[in-house]
Amino acid sequence: MFSKATEYALRATIYIAQKSSEEHKLGIDEIANAIDSPKSFTAKILQVLTRDNHIISSVRGPNGGFFLTQKSKKLPARSILLAMGDEDILEKCVLGLKQCSEIQPCPMHAQYKSIRKQLKELFMTKTIGQLATEIKDGVVFISNQ
Amino acid sequence: MFSKATEYALRATIYIAQKSSEEHKLGIDEIANAIDSPKSFTAKILQVLTRDNHIISSVRGPNGGFFLTQKSKKLPARSILLAMGDEDILEKCVLGLKQCSEIQPCPMHAQYKSIRKQLKELFMTKTIGQLATEIKDGVVFISNQ
DNA sequence: ACAATAAAAGATATTTTTGTCTTTTATTAT
DNA sequence: ATAATAAAAGACAAAAATATCTTTTATTGT
Ligand code: FES
Ligand code: FES
Numbered sequence: 081m082f083s084k085a086t087e088y089a090l091r092a093t094i095y096i097a098q099k100s101s102e103e104h105k106l107g108i109d110e111i112a113n114a115i116d117s118p119k120s121f122t123a124k125i126l127q128v129l130t131r132d133n134h135i136i137s138s139v140r141g142p143n144g145g146f147f148l149t150q151k152s153k154k155l156p157a158r159s160i161l162l163a164m165g166d167e168d169i170l171e172k173c174v175l176g177l178k179q180c181s182e183i184q185p186c187p188m189h190a191q192y193k194s195i196r197k198q199l200k201e202l203f204m205t206k207t208i209g210q211l212a213t214e215i216k217d218g219v220v221f222i223s224n225q
Numbered sequence: 226m227f228s229k230a231t232e233y234a235l236r237a238t239i240y241i242a243q244k245s246s247e248e249h250k251l252g253i254d255e256i257a258n259a260i261d262s263p264k265s266f267t268a269k270i271l272q273v274l275t276r277d278n279h280i281i282s283s284v285r286g287p288n289g290g291f292f293l294t295q296k297s298k299k300l301p302a303r304s305i306l307l308a309m310g311d312e313d314i315l316e317k318c319v320l321g322l323k324q325c326s327e328i329q330p331c332p333m334h335a336q337y338k339s340i341r342k343q344l345k346e347l348f349m350t351k352t353i354g355q356l357a358t359e360i361k362d363g364v365v366f367i368s369n370q
Numbered sequence: 371a372c373a374a375t376a377a378a379a380g381a382t383a384t385t386t387t388t389g390t391c392t393t394t395t396a397t398t399a400t
Numbered sequence: 401a402t403a404a405t406a407a408a409a410g411a412c413a414a415a416a417a418t419a420t421c422t423t424t425t426a427t428t429g430t
Pocket of ligand 2: 319320322326330
């Protein structure tokens, strides 16, 4: 479905949202370990989410690390897909045709458009904060073991 | 969603199902042109679908080419995903966790499982022949222009 | 000021995916 | 038999995705 980079981005952001605050920031080691992802590669991804997209916040130096603001927690999960350049899955033709339209629909269009709509709805309505909260509540998990 | 290879595989197979018969086979040039895909790359893909998976049939030499048997037309679209090794999208966790289960569900599991189920249902119930027939009827298209 | 810390930045490596080109083999029509 | 045809097979190339390692910069506590 998504690229490895996007998967790590989603997992990392949700994890940071769950565990961090402006007072308690998280280091890359803890994050990569928690979500079971390659450390340096994850660092690159967090850089993009931080520097280019301001979804994650970060501070260097002692007691530094990554954290999410309350504002960022209100962002929809889709904003992570947008940041990673992986949001076209919510729009494009399942058979890879250049454009998906009612005028020249592909043989799967009629059924697929409803599925894609639900997927888009999921990523547009669920916020990063909501996804994180469910982990805090212990009903869902983000660990890989 | 799918790899380029799988997209070409789906489009090519549906196209062949629509236009070919045991008496009228299709050449790789016509197929690649019709579905707007790189010729040699598509040839490799058709080779896999033919040699390894027997979804497509082929004959070499003059008046040779690719075609689909009636039996193959009854195969579900999912069989193409299986042949291309791209079927795990119908099974795996949307966040890329090693296993998707009710015991340790990810924060998106509850909503996503229903979407994934519909996607799986689509690829399991729609046959290659059905997808091709709709093109023949002129209600849907597989061209890219 | 200084040393320690942790992210940012940059360079490089590996693997996978995508794509092309050439040669070979099977089949058919003449 | 021979030549033409078209897929099969194999080698190779380019691009993108994934991953690692090193150096630099900002920040903080002493
Ligand atoms: S045209 Fe293929 S999904 Fe809409
Ligand atoms: S655990 Fe993530 S979709 Fe089921």
